[in-house]
Amino acid sequence: MNQKSTIIADHREKQVLVNDKQKNQAIACDTHSVSGVVSQRACVYCGARVVLNPITDAAHIVHGPIGCASYTWDIRGSLSSDSELFRTSFSTDLREHDIIFGGEKKLIAAIDEIVIREKPKAVFIYSTCVVGVIGDDVKAIAKKAEIKHGIRVIPVHSSGFSGSKKDGYKAACHAILDLMGPEKVEVKTPHSLNFLGDFNLAAEAWIIRDYLETIGLELKTVITGDATIDSLRAAKSASINVVQCAGSMTYLAKQMKMNYDIPFENIRFFGIKDTIRSLRKIVFSIGTEEHVKRFETLVAQKEAYYQPMVEAYKRKLIGKKVALYVGGGFKAISLIEQFADLGIQTVLVGTQTGSKEEYEQFRKLTGEGTVILDDTNPTELEHFIKETGAHILVGGVKERPLAYKLGVSFIDHNHERKHPLCGFEGALNFAMEVDATVNSPVWDIVKTFKPNNETKSESKTKSKTKQAKKEKPFDVIDLTIEGGIL
Amino acid sequence: MIKVIKPDTDNATKKAVKALMTEIHRDDSKDRNKDRNKDRNKDRNYVNMQVNPCKMCMPMGGALALKGVKNAMTIIHGSQGCSTYIRRHMAAHYNEPIDIASSSLSEEGTVYGGSKNLKIGIRNLVNMYQPEVVGVLTTCLAETIGDDIERIVREVRDTGEFEGIDIIPIPTPGYGGSQTEGYFDTIKALMAYFVKKPIQVQKETEETKTPFINIVLSDATCEDVREIKRMVELFGVKALFIPDISDALDAPFTNHYNKLSEEGISREELAKVIYAKATIELGDLVAPNHSPALFLEEEYGVKAYRLPLPIGINNTDCLVKALAEVLDKDIPKALEVERGRLMDGMIDAHKHSATGDIAVFGDMNLVMGIAGLVLENGMQLKLAATGSMSKRFKEQLESKLDQYQQKAEILQDTDYETIREVIQLKGVNLMMGPSDGKFIWEKDHVDFIRVGFPVHDHVGAQRKNIMGYKGSLIFLDEITNHLLDQKHKGYRERMYQTYYPKKESHKPIQTDEAAR
Structure with missing residues (x-):
């Protein structure tokens, strides 16, 4: 193995660029993952599952072999104020026999069983890869089951291979639209809204609900954090939709605008600035003067309480560098700004499913030389984290150990977080988490790790790596100049 | 077998489900479905579904x-x-x-x-x-x-x-x-591939001079692998672990991360497995056609030992005796000392252990191993459950239970919905298994030791040692301490509430909990 290993694989060159504001750069995104490069993405089914699963009083049946249900059982920290049914993982557990003879009978019986035992408000049936191949007619089964049981039984077309995670979001949006039905509500409830793209991780949707209700606005439903079937049905009478997770929910917002005449606004509740900005946007769009007054009081109180505490952390954090690799573009944009508020510069930013517009935003919001990656992988992350000298990585469970192995601190901005990161409270939590990781004394001990403690063979490898680095230190820039510009 | 009845499900619902199921399967021409459903009904509440899966793929x-x-x-x-x-x-x-x-x-x-x-x-x-x-x-x-x-x-x-x-x-x-079959099949495939490779032949003669033993170990943590390796090496031979996750999945921090692990069994080593003194397969519940040890024995005449996971004194004895037999050697002094220490610890713990009403769930081999430790220490095994399918699981456990004159619910091909119900029904006070059991812990507040795979809500799962004499003692101590904590926590309050003569004028005394 004398060959030098590749950092950026074939066909990935256009998904990597280094921000150069003088140039007209564009990144390639929204493409199928390149085979074999260890993409961090999941599948269509995953996309549908993460969006729909927080609907609390529905039964979510995964129609497929056991793995799909096993690996997604309660993977989000979504909270419910009502039913906990959504946390139960139902799987038709298709086995060899079912693959050969079809899984339809099993699915029909499974729906019957679930309806009798759990009395759910509705049933979602997620199709997995094999179901798409063996050709079970899930749609027909769902229709029959609806008539039989008198509840909504909604098929989710989420065969894993039929696109990317983003297509799964779309499949979920279709399921929600299916639930809402075609009829339009002519008279909308004044001063009311739906909050799209929050999943009530660690009570985040509740925090926002509290703000809105304090101001005097009516939040019909969150889609889908702590949503119920009834609340989703009532969503059609809202005056406005506000969209946070744009990647998953823009499609739904557009459809709702078209079908039910509900306009939508993009908002973000991550960071104090964004929170104030977003609340203002909402209040000015559906509120009265009275609402505006209450909004100003709320913000003044909260800001006076939280801002100084966040500022105190800023003094300990200023000058650090961060690398971001998250699922969607909205979160990355939020984070770039939130870190900037803490005096931390973003030196690398990437997403699994960001859109062209979002990548353009990254370019605007970040400085010269920031590395921008679409659908990246551990090899590229390792390389660019080292190259940019980032002190912090933000990512999911899979990225965490990589950061730690590289001696880099880490922020869990993912499904599994157990403390809220949104609103004023979340902004403080966020600053505390950044401080806890980047200023931990652990890194001082790690830094004292001396090469002469290593065994002989280890030091050999090390010197080799060093040499390799010397040979081609600007691997990144070469590639982007050649391939990154469209 | 004690029949499982869901406490919150009335009989009418049960009947309705049954009636519906009959209707649904009415058009089934073969007995196949009837048989499978009958089988499943015993192990799972739901007939047509896994509800909160207890297995992976x-x-x-x-x-x-x-x-x-x-x-x-x-x-x-x-x-x-x-x-x-x-x-x-x-x-x-x-x-x-x-x-x-x-x-x-x-x-x-x-x-x-x-x-x-x-x-x-x-x-x-x-x-x-x-x-x-x-x-x-x-x-x-x-x-x-x-x-x-x-x-x-x-x-x-x-x-x-x-x-x-x-x-x-x-x-x-x-x-x-399940994942268990996938694990063993992959080991088998790796062996089958590399033993046929001609390149390593010249190495073979030299290698045979230093005797070694193949070890196929399932459900082990990285620390367990290191511990069993140490035990085998006390016999003066090398242990070849197939696979060897010990350092690959529990790598020390260095200042040069290598994304491709240089740890683990090498392909050269994989090629020489046929020259081993024997193959010891720890975790013996997969069907013979999945067994790498039996494959090597049948195809290459390498003696196969299929033993339970070395958890607890009896199971670890099996491994040590097998090693002594294969190598024709006395049991090393160091191991005798460790065994003695384990016995000493078992004596220290035995009256506390007796208060344990235990449920074990997860991978079948691990459940079997832990069940051995539970029974030999005088705890009551209330439930042993796995999501995999295995005839041997039930057979072996039943004979073990007979030996200790105990009865326990044994579930195979089951799910956590059913496991939870049995745990509620049987008054379990300590459960052991992977993190998926956290639902029962969260909802029913049953004390819980996380062991097996996956453990994603605690750290250090890769470093936990429950195998070998040493590991068994660490594990037993952990179990005992959980039981002791249960006894001590709220002890004063409990005693007061239970035994203090109740009169209206009596006020609760200061308890240690309230004092805190």
Whole structure:
């Protein structure tokens, strides 16, 4: 193995660029993952599952072999104020026999069983890869089951291979639209809204609900954090939709605008600035003067309480560098700004499913030389984290150990977080988490790790790596100049 | 067997379900469904579903086995999610970067065959990782569309592009079994591939001079592997672990991270397994056709020992005796001392152990091993449950229970919905198994020791030692301390509430909890 290993694989060159504001750069995104490069993405089914699963009083049946249900059982920290049914993982557990003879009978019986035992408000049936191949007619089964049981039984077309995670979001949006039905509500409830793209991780949707209700606005439903079937049905009478997770929910917002005449606004509740900005946007769009007054009081109180505490952390954090690799573009944009508020510069930013517009935003919001990656992988992350000298990585469970192995601190901005990161409270939590990781004394001990403690063979490898680095230190820039510009 | 009745389900509902099921299966011409349903009814509440699964799929086991091979990379032939989910599960458990590639099958690949995707994938991962070994695992999807990975891999090899790299196709359809079968099948496939490779023959004569033993160990933590290795080496022989995850999945921090682990069993070592004194397979519940030890015995005459996981004194004795027998050696002094220490600890703990009403769930081999430790220490085994299917699991456990004159619920091919119900019903005060049991812990507040895979809500699962004499004692101490805490927590309050003569004027005395 004398060959030098590749950092950026074939066909990935256009998904990597280094921000150069003088140039007209564009990144390639929204493409199928390149085979074999260890993409961090999941599948269509995953996309549908993460969006729909927080609907609390529905039964979510995964129609497929056991793995799909096993690996997604309660993977989000979504909270419910009502039913906990959504946390139960139902799987038709298709086995060899079912693959050969079809899984339809099993699915029909499974729906019957679930309806009798759990009395759910509705049933979602997620199709997995094999179901798409063996050709079970899930749609027909769902229709029959609806008539039989008198509840909504909604098929989710989420065969894993039929696109990317983003297509799964779309499949979920279709399921929600299916639930809402075609009829339009002519008279909308004044001063009311739906909050799209929050999943009530660690009570985040509740925090926002509290703000809105304090101001005097009516939040019909969150889609889908702590949503119920009834609340989703009532969503059609809202005056406005506000969209946070744009990647998953823009499609739904557009459809709702078209079908039910509900306009939508993009908002973000991550960071104090964004929170104030977003609340203002909402209040000015559906509120009265009275609402505006209450909004100003709320913000003044909260800001006076939280801002100084966040500022105190800023003094300990200023000058650090961060690398971001998250699922969607909205979160990355939020984070770039939130870190900037803490005096931390973003030196690398990437997403699994960001859109062209979002990548353009990254370019605007970040400085010269920031590395921008679409659908990246551990090899590229390792390389660019080292190259940019980032002190912090933000990512999911899979990225965490990589950061730690590289001696880099880490922020869990993912499904599994157990403390809220949104609103004023979340902004403080966020600053505390950044401080806890980047200023931990652990890194001082790690830094004292001396090469002469290593065994002989280890030091050999090390010197080799060093040499390799010397040979081609600007691997990144070469590639982007050649391939990154469209 | 005690019949499971869900306390909150009335009989009318039960009857309704039954009536409905009869109606649904009325048009089934064969007895097949009837039989399967009858079988399942015993082990699971739901007839047609797994509710909160207690098992994973075959590629998970395959990926784990390949992580214990030196300079090996894995590609999972299927849709992107399979590899990502497995990576996430393993990364959360081991707290190590888990790089596993996917052939990212798309709609096109699914319709016209995934050969092109897989070939591109292999090329990309070889370029990026420079592995010596590439394991190609299949999935539900790849198997259902009928991709012939043997042929695809042959075509890849024939290009000559990957000379010096061993690319090994391993069928692991997700629906074909649980992670356990996937794990053993992958080990078998690795052995079968490498023993046929001619290149290592000249090494063989030298290697045979230093005797060694093959060890196939399932459900072990990295620390367990290190511990068993140490025990075998006390006999003065080398232990060849297939696979060896000890350092690969519990790597020390260094200042030069290597994304391809140089730890694990090498391909040269894999090629020489046929020259071992014997193969000791720890975890003996998979069907014989999945057993790597039996494969080596049948094909190459390497003596096979299939033993339970060395958890608890009796199970560890099995391993030590087998080693002594294979090597024709006395049991090393050091091991006798450790055994003595374990006995001493068992005596210290025995009256406390007796208060344990235990449920164990998870992978079948692990459940069996822990059940041994539970029973021999005088705890009451209330439930032993696994999501896998295994005849031997039930048989072996039943005979073990007879030996201790105990009765316990034994469930195979079950799910956590059923496990939870049995735990409620049987008054379990301590349960042991992977983190998935956290639902029962959260909702019913049953004391819980996390053990097995996956443990994603605690740290250190990879360093936990429950095997060997030493590990068994650490584990027993942990169990005993849980039971002691239960006894001591609220002791004063409990005694007061139970025994203090009740009069209206009496006020509760200061309890240690209230004082805090």
